[in-house]
Structure formats: C-alpha cells, structure tokens
Amino acid sequence: MENPTISMVDLxxxxxxxKEEIDNEISKVIDSTAFINGxxxxxxxxxxxxxxxxxxxxxxxxxxxxxxxxxxxxxLQPGDEVITTPFTFIATVEVVALLGLTPxxxxxxxxxxxxDVDKIEAAITPRTKAIVPVHLFGQCADMERIMEIAxxxxxxxxxxxxxxxxxxxxxxxxxxxxxxxxxxxGCTSFFPSKNLGCYGDGGAIFTNDDEIATKLRGIANHxxxxxxxxxxxxxxxxxxxxxAAILNVKLKYLDSYTSAxxxxxxxxxRLLSGCAGITVPSVAxxxxxxxxxFTLCLDENIDRNQxxxxxxxxxxxxxxxxxxxxxxxxxxxxxxxKAGDFPVAEKLSHTVLSLPMHTEMTNEMQKYIVDNLKDAxxxxxxxxxxxxxxxxxxxxxxxxxxxxxxxxxxxxxxxDFLKEEVLRRGMEPNRDSFTQVANELRAAHSPSYVTDCxxxxxxxxxxxxxxxxxxxxxxxxxxxxxxxxxxxAVDADPEIRYRRAVxxxxxxxxxxxxxxxxxxxxEMTSTDPNKQNLSACIARADVVLQNNNDIEAxxxxxxxxx
Numbered sequence: 289m290e291n292p293t294i295s296m297v298d299l300x301x302x303x304x305x306x307k308e309e310i311d312n313e314i315s316k317v318i319d320s321t322a323f324i325n326g327x328x329x330x331x332x333x334x335x336x337x338x339x340x341x342x343x344x345x346x347x348x349x350x351x352x353x354x355x356x357x358x359x360x361x362x363x364l365q366p367g368d369e370v371i372t373t374p375f376t377f378i379a380t381v382e383v384v385a386l387l388g389l390t391p392x393x394x395x396x397x398x399x400x401x402x403x404d405v406d407k408i409e410a411a412i413t414p415r416t417k418a419i420v421p422v423h424l425f426g427q428c429a430d431m432e433r434i435m436e437i438a439x440x441x442x443x444x445x446x447x448x449x450x451x452x453x454x455x456x457x458x459x460x461x462x463x464x465x466x467x468x469x470x471x472x473x474g475c476t477s478f479f480p481s482k483n484l485g486c487y488g489d490g491g492a493i494f495t496n497d498d499e500i501a502t503k504l505r506g507i508a509n510h511x512x513x514x515x516x517x518x519x520x521x522x523x524x525x526x527x528x529x530x531x532a533a534i535l536n537v538k539l540k541y542l543d544s545y546t547s548a549x550x551x552x553x554x555x556x557x558r559l560l561s562g563c564a565g566i567t568v569p570s571v572a573x574x575x576x577x578x579x580x581x582f583t584l585c586l587d588e589n590i591d592r593n594q595x596x597x598x599x600x601x602x603x604x605x606x607x608x609x610x611x612x613x614x615x616x617x618x619x620x621x622x623x624x625x626k627a628g629d630f631p632v633a634e635k636l637s638h639t640v641l642s643l644p645m646h647t648e649m650t651n652e653m654q655k656y657i658v659d660n661l662k663d664a665x666x667x668x669x670x671x672x673x674x675x676x677x678x679x680x681x682x683x684x685x686x687x688x689x690x691x692x693x694x695x696x697x698x699x700x701x702x703x704d705f706l707k708e709e710v711l712r713r714g715m716e717p718n719r720d721s722f723t724q725v726a727n728e729l730r731a732a733h734s735p736s737y738v739t740d741c742x743x744x745x746x747x748x749x750x751x752x753x754x755x756x757x758x759x760x761x762x763x764x765x766x767x768x769x770x771x772x773x774x775x776x777a778v779d780a781d782p783e784i785r786y787r788r789a790v791x792x793x794x795x796x797x798x799x800x801x802x803x804x805x806x807x808x809x810x811e812m813t814s815t816d817p818n819k820q821n822l823s824a825c826i827a828r829a830d831v832v833l834q835n836n837n838d839i840e841a842x843x844x845x846x847x848x849x850x
Contacts (some may be wrong), residue, residue, distance in 0.1 A: 294644055294653055296605045297481045301648035302545075306537060313533035326529035332536040336492065339539060342469040344501035346493045347527035348508050351450040351477025354491040355420075356383040357525060358446050358473040361503040364389055364417055371411050372420040372448075373403045374613040374625070375633035380422055380448050381614050391623055392416065393615050395630040399570040401583070401640075402429040404632070408437055418444040423452035423467050425583050425609070425642075426483070426549075428575040431457050431470045438471075445471030450491075451580040453484050454546045458574050468494045473504075478527075478535060483549070483580055484542050486531040545647045549579040552649040556582055559658040565590050565665045581609060582645040585636065591668045592641060598664035604657050607642045 303310065313328075320326060329347060337345040348354050364370070366388030372380055374393040384391045394407045401424045408419065419438055421429035431447070438445045449455075449468035453476050456464045468474025476482075478490030495501050503520070506513045511522025527535075538545075557568050567585040571577045586592055592608070599606050613633040615625035627634065643657055706722045709729075715721040 292603070292653055292656055294604055294657065295646070296607060296642075296644050297646045298648040299480055299485070299646075302646070306541065309537045310534055313537055314530055317529045317533050320529075323529050324526060326532075328529050328536060329527055329532040332527075332532040332539070333492075335536060335539055337494075339542070340466050340469050340494055342466075342474075342494045343496045343498070344494065344504075346495075346501060346504040346508060347532065348491045348493060349525035349527065350489040351475060351479065351491040352379040352383060353508070353523065353525040354450075354475035354477070354493045355379060355446065355448065356386065357504055357507050357523065358475055358493055359383060359387055359389065359418070360507050360520075360522075361500055362418065362444050362446070362472065364444075367415065368417040369413060369415045370418045370420055371408060371416060373422050373424075373633070374615040374630050375401060375610065375636055376422040376424060376448070376614065377450075377610065378614060378617070379450075380420060381620065384420075385620065385623075390415070391614075391620070393625060393630060395632045396424075396636070398632050398636070400427060400429075400572050401425060401636060402427070402572075403434075405430045405433045405437070408434070409441075412437075412441055412443075416441070416443060418446055418472075420446045420448055421471075422448040423455060425569070425577075426452050426455060426580040427571055427577040428452060428455050428457045428467050430572065430574060431465075432459050432574065435470060444473070447471040447474040449474050449494075450477035450479075450482070452578055453482065454542055455578045456576045469496070472497065473500065478531065483545055483578055484535065484538055486534045486538075488528070488531050490527045490531045490535065491525075492527070546578045548647040548649070549645060550577070552645060552654065553577070553579045553582055555649075555651060555654050556643065556658065559654060560584070560661075563658075563662055563665070566661075579645055581607075581642045583609065583640050583642045585639045586641055586665070588635075588639060590665055592639065594668035595641065595661070595664040598668065599657075599660055602656075602660040602664075604660050605644060608640060609642055610640075611637055613637050 317323065317326065317328060322328075333345040333347055337343065346357075348357060359370075364387060367390065369390045369392045370384050371392045371394055372384070373396050374381075375396045381391045392411050392413075394411050395404050396402055397404045403421050419434060421431065421434055423429055428449075434445060437443070447468050447470060452467040455467040457467065457470060458464050468476055472495070474494035476484075476492050476494070478484060478486045478492070480487060493504050495504065502513070506520055507522040508525045509522060510524055511518045511520035513519055553569070560566060560568050565587045567587075569577070569579075569583060586595065596606050596608075613630060613636075614620055615623070615630060616627055616634070616637075643661070644653070706725060707717045709725045710717045710721045713725065715725070
C-alpha cells in the first residue's frame with residue numbers, strides 16, 4: 289500500500305457511517321431548543337448507567353471536571369494526601385493540586401503501565417484519604433487488590449477511567465465489572481478521540497452510592513439542589529444537549545467500536561511479532577483492553593525522535609503519551625519529587641510510542657504502518673559500545689580495533705595516556721617507564737590518583753575522540769550517529785576493574801562527564817557485590833568488549849546491532 293492517508297484517530301470515517309443518525313439527533317435538539325440539561329441529557333445518563341451496570345451517572349463538562357467534582361463530593365480537604373501514578377495525563381494530578389490536596393506518587397508496572405499495587409501500602413500515611421488508579425491506554429489497574437487495600441485503610445477510591453470506558457475487570461469469584469464502577473466513584477471523558485467521544489467536550493461520573501450521587505449533581509450545578517439555593521460551593525459543569533444526543537447514538541455502537549480496536553490490536557501484534565527493538569502492549573489477566581491507544585515500548589538503544597521523524601516522512605503519525613512524567617513537571621516541583629524517584633515511569637516516558645488506533649483501521653493501513661516502523665527502527669538504533677581502556681582495549685583482534693577500522697572510531701586507552709606522560713618527561717616508552725611514572729604520580733598525589741585521574745582522563749579522551757570521529761564524513765554519518773550513541777568505558781586493569789563510567793551524548797541533554805562520574809562513584813562504593821562486579825557493569829550494554837576466543841562471533845554481533 290503506497291502513501292495511504294492515515295490518521296491517529298479517524299473521526300471523519302467513523303462519522304460517515306452513522307451520519308444520518310447523528311444529524312437527525314442534532315436536528316431534534318436544535319428544534320427543541322433545550323440546549324442545556326434537556327431531556328436527551330437525562331436519557332443518555334440513564335442509557336449509560338444501564339450499559340455500565342451502575343446506579344448513577346452524572347454528566348459534566350469534561351473528564352477533568354469529573355475528577356475535581358468527585359474529590360469535592362468526598363469532602364477531601366487541603367493537606368489530605370491522594371495516592372496516584374506519575375505516568376498519566378496531567379489532569380489526574382492537576383485537580384489534586386487545585387484543591388490544595390497533596391499528590392503522593394506510586395510508580396507503575398513496566399508491563400501494563402498502570403499503578404504498581406505492590407507499592408501502594410508503603411505510600412499510605414495517616415494523611416492519606418484516597419487512591420486514584422488510572423486505567424491507562426484502555427486496560428484496568430488491579431482493582432480487586434486496590435479495593436482490598438482501600439478497605440483495610442479506610443480510603444476512598446476514585447477511578448480515572450477516562451481512557452478505558454467499556455473495559456472490564458474479572459474478580460476471583462468470577463464476577464465482572466466495568467471500569468469506573470468498582471471504586472467509590474469513577475470518572476470518564478468524552479473528548480472526541482476517546483473510545484466513546486462526542487464532538488466537543490464532555491465527561492461523566494459513576495457511582496453506586498445514592499448520597500454521593502446527590503452531592504455530585506449539586507456540586508456540578510453551582511452547589512445547588514434547589515434552584516437559586518446553594519448549599520455547597522460548587523462549579524458550573526454541564527454536558528450540553530447536542531453532545532448528549534451524539535453520545536446517545538454512539539453508545540449503541542460502543543461494543544462494536546471496542547471489537548474493532550481489539551481486532552486492530554491483534555493485527556498489530558501479529559505484524560510486530562518477533563520484531564527486534566520493541567515490546568508490544570501486555571494485557572493483565574484480570575482485565576480486558578479496549579485500546580484507547582496502542583502503545584508499545586522501544587528499546588533504549590533506539591532513538592525515538594528519529595523513529596517518529598521517519599514515520600512522519602512516510603505519512604504515518606505517531607504520538608508519545610507522555611514524554612515527561614508528572615513528578616518531573618515544573619508545575620509540580622513543590623511536592624518534592626525528583627528525577628530518579630520513579631524509575632519505571634521515567635523509563636517509559638523515554639521509550640513509549642503510540643501508533644494510530646481507531647475504529648476504521650484496515651489491514652492494509654496497519655501493514656504499511658508496521659513496515660515503515662520496522663524500517664525506522666532498523667535505521668534509528670543508538671550505537672552503544674563498551675570501550676575497555678587498558679591493554680585489552682588497545683590490543684589487536686579486539687572489537688575496538690574492528691570498530692576503528694570499519695566505522696572510524698578512535699579508542700584512547702590508559703596505556704596511551706601513560707605513554708604521553710612518559711614522552712612529556714623525555715623517557716623511553718616501555719613497561720618500566722610506565723610503571724615509574726605511575727608510581728611517581730601516586731606518590732605526588734595519592735594512592736588512588738592513578739586509579740582515578742588516569743582512568744577518568746582516558747575515558748574522557750575516549751569520549752572526545754568518538755565525538756570528533758562522528759563529525760567526519762563516511763559510513764558513520766550514514767548511520768546518523770551524531771548525538772545518537774552511548775559509550776561505555778570499562779577499565780580492565782586488575783587494580784581498577786570495578787571502575788567504569790557511563791558517557792552519553794544526546795541532542796537534548798548534554799550532561800557533563802563529571803556529573804556522570806559522580807553518579808557512577810555512588811554505585812562503585814555500593815556494598816552490593818553485584819554492583820562491584822565487572823560482568824555486572826558491562827551486562828547492560830549491547831557490545832561486550834573483553835577477551836573472547838570467538839572474535840568472529842563478536843564481530844557478527846557488532847554488525848547485527850549497528
């Protein structure tokens with residue numbers, strides 16, 4: 289299929305199929321002139337309650353309002369803590385901050401991207417009042433366990449089901465409940481791109497509690513239960529009649545829309561099966577997935593920006609949900625979290641990529657998307673090399689030597705540095721002079737001077753040499769490697785075999801070498817023996833440069849990766 293027209297969400301194609309019904313219902317509203325809280329709003333609320341299997345549906349202006357109104361109805365007060373995830377759309381936490389509440393983050397699972405239930409209880413304090421699990425991208429968090437935790441600690445549960453309407457959780461007793469109907473309150477959004485979306489803004493709140501439902505309705509209507517009488521401080525948040533009419537039509541097709549998305553996800557899974565460099569979405573055993581997004585993870589050695597650029601050039605849109613986790617957002621810095629606090633969420637923010645997903649997907653479209661994705665991945669790999677400083681890295685027959693010859697990389701070893709020092713002093717370069725200079729440097733500075741200074745300079749010059757080499761024409765430029773590689777320098781000298789540095793260069797984040805060394809030293813001094821083991825240090829890289837009898841096998845591995 290050549291140059292097809294592909295959208296992230298094809299609302300126009302979906303509309304064409306139900307155009308007559310939609311247009312008729314809109315015309316009815318216009319004829320009635322009941323634009324606000326008309327009969328169609330109440331009808332839609334009833335129909336949605338029946339579909340969801342809950343007692344009450346309260347519609348409102350949007351999904352963000354749904355979350356805020358819910359927290360207001362539960363009586364949460366400034367200073368109360370709300371546990372949620374840092375890997376979600378900003379609205380989840382935005383309303384927490386707006387109400388003067390304190391967000392307490394819990395990291396997510398690497399497979400489902402949803403909140404890691406195993407870590408929730410450790411985050412509970414005497415000030416905790418609620419848990420807000422987010423059913424991200426279309427599948428549910430582990431609600432059975434979350435409800436058990438909430439019951440033990442007397443907490444409210446507000447489900448952010450804005451991306452998962454229609455998804456179902458199966459409990460251990462075999463019962464099934466829809467996303468948003470399990471917690472104290474559930475919230476959803478009718479933003480146009482949602483699985484059940486209107487043609488503007490809209491949202492809804494679900495609950496099985498009669499008293500809470502009454503509060504929700506009043507708060508959404510200026511805190512009023514009787515016209516012009518205001519018992520609570522509320523907001524003005526309403527679903528208008530035209531949007532309700534549109535949603536009432538689309539609700540009849542929601543299950544078929546879900547099936548179409550699930551079929552498209554299966555096709556993606558089949559086409560991407562065995563594709564190196566990506567991990568397709570994982571579905572938890574207790575939930576269905578309605579695929580609001582089809583979000584995969586790229587390996588860390590793949591440049592996501594380059595992948596997106598190449599897809600865009602081929603007419604394939606893609607999105608990143610979400611490039612910055614909430615705890616790293618400037619607006620939420622006052623809550624005291626920092627980079628490194630939630631490593632899974634942070635890793636996902638740098639590796640997730642969402643492909644087009646909607647009800648109008650065809651096999652031809654998906655094949656075109658996947659073919660271009662595979663091409664983009666194969667040409668967007670970050671080059672990650674371990675350069676062993678010292679005699680191992682400098683010798684003939686090593687992978688460093690192979691890389692130097694084939695790709696123009698320059699390797700600078702500790703031996704090279706000692707040679708410079710020896711020549712600077714007018715000495716003949718040999719083993720004795722190297723030893724003499726090393727001993728003099730130790731005596732003049734400290735016993736660890738050679739361990740630290742020589743290693744750091746060698747690693748730095750290795751880094752500088754690689755930076756310089758990729759600025760020159762040649763095969764390396766065809767790999768678009770500038771700003772797109774990771775170099776690992778490991779010193780194999782027995783005295784300092786546990787020392788290493790992680791050196792990176794990227795287009796957007798130029799961290800100084802000294803910063804990396806400071807981070808690495810913290811790990812070097814760890815009491816964890818795994819962090820003091822050379823093999824553990826180099827196991828995380830793509831190419832391991834060490835003495836290996838099968839040099840040809842190493843060469844083949846380098847070719848495969850690069």
